[in-house]
Amino acid sequence: QVQLQESGPGLVKPSGTLSLTCAVSGGSISSSNWWSWVRQPPGKGLEWIGEIYHSGSTNYNPSLKSRVTISVDKSKNQFSLKLSSVTAADTAVYYCASVVVPAGHPYYYYMDVWGKGTTVTVSS
Amino acid sequence: SSELTQDPAVSVALGQTVRITCQGDSLRSYYASWYQQKPGQAPVLVIYGKNNRPSGIPDRFSGSSSGNTASLTITGAQAEDEADYYCNSRDSSGSYVVFGGGTKLTVL
Numbered sequence: 001q002v003q004l005q006e007s008g009p010g011l012v013k014p015s016g017t018l019s020l021t022c023a024v025s026g027g028s029i030s031s032s033n034w035w036s037w038v039r040q041p042p043g044k045g046l047e048w049i050g051e052i053y054h055s056g057s058t059n060y061n062p063s064l065k066s067r068v069t070i071s072v073d074k075s076k077n078q079f080s081l082k083l084s085s086v087t088a089a090d091t092a093v094y095y096c097a098s099v100v101v102p103a104g105h106p107y108y109y110y111m112d113v114w115g116k117g118t119t120v121t122v123s124s
Numbered sequence: 125s126s127e128l129t130q131d132p133a134v135s136v137a138l139g140q141t142v143r144i145t146c147q148g149d150s151l152r153s154y155y156a157s158w159y160q161q162k163p164g165q166a167p168v169l170v171i172y173g174k175n176n177r178p179s180g181i182p183d184r185f186s187g188s189s190s191g192n193t194a195s196l197t198i199t200g201a202q203a204e205d206e207a208d209y210y211c212n213s214r215d216s217s218g219s220y221v222v223f224g225g226g227t228k229l230t231v232l
Contacts, residue, residue, distance in 0.1 A: 036221070046159075046167065046210050048221040059219055095166055102173075109214045109221070110157035110172035117166050 002027035004115035018083040022096030030054040034099035039092040093117040128224035135230040146211030154213040156194035
């Protein structure tokens with residue numbers, strides 16, 4: 001069973017860049033999954049940030065697209081998130097997740113494995 | 125992109141049946157998936173596709189869909205089912221992903 005572990009700084013200064021990594025264990029990042037980032041501001045709901053396929057294809061939330069970059073490092077079996085020009089509104093728990101779109105079922109979409117999440121606070 | 129709409133809060137008596145709904149245009153094309161989130165924990169997938177449960181999810185959880193509405197039903201709700209529930213799917217264009225705003229389930 002795939003396991004995911006987020007890592008990165010817990011505190012980022014306003015206008016800086018948030019950088020997180022998600023390590024994939026128990027499976028290959030080059031599998032048929034997409035790999036996604038989701039965040040949850042304190043007391044609020046889940047917000048999709050974006051996703052990447054092992055080929056490097058990406059999809060981003062339109063509301064964050066100008067500030068987000070998601071990349072994959074096959075040699076380290078991990079993928080990463082960079083969010084630039086952060087403000088207090090970017091303070092949240094950030095989760096990485098494995099996404100399944102089964103072959104032959106293009107209208108299925110689900111996140112089957114989640115990391116435990118990492119809290120990022122934007123503050124000076 | 126499209127939105128998914130959920131009722132903010134629902135309550136159910138212990139042992140009774142509750143339905144949590146999710147509405148959105150994308151659900152005419154894509155199946156919803158459902159996640160349970162307890163305080164301080166990561167979301168857990170409980171239903172995906174037409175009506176599929178991951179291993180370890182009790183069979184009291186089931187899913188259904190009609191038109192632009194997906195439903196998560198808990199038959200015989202237990203105290204441990206008290207949690208926030210989120211629906212999720214690709215948006216109508218297929219390029220983005222959307223989450224519902226979440227439903228807080230209280231088991232009385």
